[in-house]
Amino acid sequence: MKLLVTFSRKEGKKPIIAQVVKDTGVLVNVERALIDSSEGEALIDIPDESCRVVKDRLAALGATVRILEEEILLDETECVECGACISICPQEVFTFDEEWRLQMDAKKCVLCGRCIEICPHRALSRRGGG
Amino acid sequence: MQKTIQQINERIREGNARVVTAEEMPSIVAELGEEGALAEVDVVTTGTFGAMCSSGCFFNFGHADPPIRMERVWLNDVEAHAGLAAVDAYLGATQQSTTREENYGGAHVLEDLIAGRSVELRAISRGTDCYPRRTITTELLLESCNQAIMVNPRNGYQRYNAAVNSTDRVLHTYMGMLLPLCGNVTYSGAGVLNPLANDPHLRFIGSGVPCFLGGTQGMVIGEGTQSSPGGGFGTLMVTGDLKDMDTDYIRAATMTGYGVTLYVGLGIPIPVLDIETVRNTAVRDEDIWVDIIDYGVPTRARPSLGRVNYAMLRSGHVEIGGEDVRTSSLSSFRRARMVACELKEWVESGRLALCLPTRPIDPHKKAMPMRETVQGPRVLQIMERRVSTIGENEPIRDAAVKLLKGETNHLPVVDREGILVGIVTTYDISKAVVNPGKGKFVKDIMRRKVITTSPEEPVDIAVQKLEKYNISALPVVDGQKHVVGMLTAMDLGKLFGGRWLK
Numbered sequence: 331m332k333l334l335v336t337f338s339r340k341e342g343k344k345p346i347i348a349q350v351v352k353d354t355g356v357l358v359n360v361e362r363a364l365i366d367s368s369e370g371e372a373l374i375d376i377p378d379e380s381c382r383v384v385k386d387r388l389a390a391l392g393a394t395v396r397i398l399e400e401e402i403l404l405d406e407t408e409c410v411e412c413g414a415c416i417s418i419c420p421q422e423v424f425t426f427d428e429e430w431r432l433q434m435d436a437k438k439c440v441l442c443g444r445c446i447e448i449c450p451h452r453a454l455s456r457r458g459g460g
Numbered sequence: 461m462q463k464t465i466q467q468i469n470e471r472i473r474e475g476n477a478r479v480v481t482a483e484e485m486p487s488i489v490a491e492l493g494e495e496g497a498l499a500e501v502d503v504v505t506t507g508t509f510g511a512m513c514s515s516g517c518f519f520n521f522g523h524a525d526p527p528i529r530m531e532r533v534w535l536n537d538v539e540a541h542a543g544l545a546a547v548d549a550y551l552g553a554t555q556q557s558t559t560r561e562e563n564y565g566g567a568h569v570l571e572d573l574i575a576g577r578s579v580e581l582r583a584i585s586r587g588t589d590c591y592p593r594r595t596i597t598t599e600l601l602l603e604s605c606n607q608a609i610m611v612n613p614r615n616g617y618q619r620y621n622a623a624v625n626s627t628d629r630v631l632h633t634y635m636g637m638l639l640p641l642c643g644n645v646t647y648s649g650a651g652v653l654n655p656l657a658n659d660p661h662l663r664f665i666g667s668g669v670p671c672f673l674g675g676t677q678g679m680v681i682g683e684g685t686q687s688s689p690g691g692g693f694g695t696l697m698v699t700g701d702l703k704d705m706d707t708d709y710i711r712a713a714t715m716t717g718y719g720v721t722l723y724v725g726l727g728i729p730i731p732v733l734d735i736e737t738v739r740n741t742a743v744r745d746e747d748i749w750v751d752i753i754d755y756g757v758p759t760r761a762r763p764s765l766g767r768v769n770y771a772m773l774r775s776g777h778v779e780i781g782g783e784d785v786r787t788s789s790l791s792s793f794r795r796a797r798m799v800a801c802e803l804k805e806w807v808e809s810g811r812l813a814l815c816l817p818t819r820p821i822d823p824h825k826k827a828m829p830m831r832e833t834v835q836g837p838r839v840l841q842i843m844e845r846r847v848s849t850i851g852e853n854e855p856i857r858d859a860a861v862k863l864l865k866g867e868t869n870h871l872p873v874v875d876r877e878g879i880l881v882g883i884v885t886t887y888d889i890s891k892a893v894v895n896p897g898k899g900k901f902v903k904d905i906m907r908r909k910v911i912t913t914s915p916e917e918p919v920d921i922a923v924q925k926l927e928k929y930n931i932s933a934l935p936v937v938d939g940q941k942h943v944v945g946m947l948t949a950m951d952l953g954k955l956f957g958g959r960w961l962k
Contacts, residue, residue, distance in 0.1 A: 410509070410711055410723060410792045414636050416776070417644035417788035426776075430794040448637040450511070450713035450721070450790070 331381050332361070332440070335372045337393040339365070347372060350387045356380040361440040373398070373440050400436040401457050402445070408453035415445040415454065461498055463733050468502045469813045477502040479729075479807045481800040482658045482741055489742040497738045503807050503814065504741040506658050507672070507727035507799030508650035510791025511713060513634065514614035514685060515722045516552040517570055517702050520606040521581065523547055528593035530583035534558070535569045535600065542583070546591055550611075553712075553722035565720030567712035570610075573602040574674075574705050608702035610674065614684040616726050618656035618694040619748050622647040622773060622787070624765055624780065627756035629928070632717025636790050638755055642765070642780050645752060645787045650796035651745040651770030655728040656694045658741045664730050665696065666817025672727035672803045673698050675706030677812060680728065682819060688827035698726060709799065723792075727799040729807055731814045745770035752780060758921050760829060839922050840915035842954045843936045843945035849874045852881055852903035859902050860889050870933040872943045873906045879941045882906030912937045913947055919955065922947055 337346055351358050359375040376384050381397070388395045402423070411432040416424045421438040424445070446454045471477040480488060482504050489497045519540070521530075529546040532539065537557045540549035555566040572579055581600040585591060602608055623646045625631045625638035632638075636646045651657065659665045667682040678700025687695040709725030730741060750773075751764035768778050773787050806812040848866045850859050852873050863871055863886055873882035884906045892898060892905045899905065913922040913934040922934055926949065936945035 411794045412510070412723075412792045413789040414646070415788070417646065417786040418637050418639060430792075430797070444637070448632075448716045450636070450715055450723075451711060452714070 331378045332398040333374050334396045334398050335388055335393050337370050339370055346391050346393055354383050354387050356384050402436050402439045403455050403457055404434055405453045408451045410451055414450055418444050465731055465816055468731050471502055472810055472813055475810050479503045479804045481804055482506045482653050485741045486744045494735050494738045501732045504730045505800045505803040506655040507653050507796045509725045509795035510648050511721040512615045512724040513554050513721045515612040515724055516550055518609045518611055519549050521547045522606050524596050526593045527591050528585050528596050529591035531585045533583045535581055536579050538566050538569050554720050556720055562714050562719050567720050567722035571707055571712040574710055575707050602703055610702045611699045613697050614695045615698050616655050616696045619750050620648045621750045622752045623755050624752050625756045626754045631755055633755050634715050634718050642785055645778055645785050646790055647773045648790045651748050653796045653800050657743055657748055659730055662821045662823040665728055666820045668818035672799055673700035675709040676700055676704035683821045686827045690824040690826040725799045727803040729803055729814055837919045839913050839917045839936055839947055842951045843947045845945050847946045849943055850902055854902050856892050859884050872935040873902055880937055880943050882908045883910045
């Protein structure tokens, strides 16, 4: 399961993720992180059964947590199933089935945004329009 | 055994013709043998659906009152070529909007019109005695045009080389996004289903032959522009009525960072008259080979990093230099199959009869590169030849002295053999003075990743490097990486002395 964690860094550089790993014992996989002087955003992957404990601990440390599910949207009326998205995705979200239909496993997505940028038919977007 | 086109058309009229798609043909031939397949199959249908930039449409808008001779015409802010009669224009698919740039273009106008949406027509004229009006703005619907005739100068490439990028930065090309360091391969084409791949000697595809174009019945005009069937890269010029087309088979697209293009569905039925036709239409993905071209090299003759066939490309992975690289198609095989299947249905139901070309296409022709009579400037013609370098083991102070003496901001760093290993700028020296902790020698502060040019490189390419990396100078190196000059933004000023600008 993937969580999008955002936290403020105004009160100092607290090692939030490391703290959560230490406190909960859950192995957290950081898939993407963007941290500047005032705030940070990290996309982490954790085992489904540890969701609650990790989420609660992060919240207690002052982070905002959002569960990511199907964050990427495919507009089937625009998509022509060309497959341009397949090889540029770092997470292998897109594949063809035996009938050359485009399949999307949105759960693997880490929101890098590359497919949205390059889809020739502008058929991909982020949920919520972000 | 031989069959005639008349026999086949008779069977089509009676509803008895046996029609298969080019994808089905290889296994039929494998099962029945060539003679058996010839007896069994009357028509093979082909199909392709992909980006075909060389596409567009002729319009006749009808006359306004008072009438205008349109000298310049825009459809939704996309300019159409109006150098024709008063209310005729040709809209090219890749022409971009003056207001929305690569997000909207001629292809989008065509798709909007087919979808029934209205498009703003704007035109200007200087006014004549017979056409006094000077401006017009009106809402245009496809149904209100007298004609909207799609004429695509180059469609249906027989096959297309795959693309890769060996440089260390992302490239945005008409072959889509190419990741650095050969991170992916992109390709285009329907392989087994491609029309010309199923008739490589152009025995049945030529002028006047019916085709599927954008969802309606069209016609092959003849050879396409840049057609090179002699080298296995034939193309076709095709036409069809835009008014009868369908957005399932005509789609606007944008190759990010490159521009607008049009996805076109095209298919051609091939009559199976003899054994040679059976053999040609039994072509498989495995039989159609292309090069993997390195788009990181900005010359016409880009190097090939290997040869692959469509079966390999379609498997999702190919090997380049021992590494497994993922592939992306840019055309849709699923839609290509839809084209071939729909065409099959048209022939089976008797809606479409076949004919032989009224004028054949030369199957041996090869496209030639442009004859360039004026050679563009090369780096060696404007580079600064008096260049000072510094050794990597020299003290930083010596670098500062050289920079001052040479009145330059860039100092290439060389090793003992004179080979370029880095570069220092006045900025690097200033930093070293403020922050002395990094070391005493040039090698401690130099930048090791140097973007270079060569004496023979066209200046246009060098300029693109300066822009891309946001730098102001390039060391010019020979084949052994010896520094033979510097090209700075200042040298570019020499181009404006009138020598290169006619």
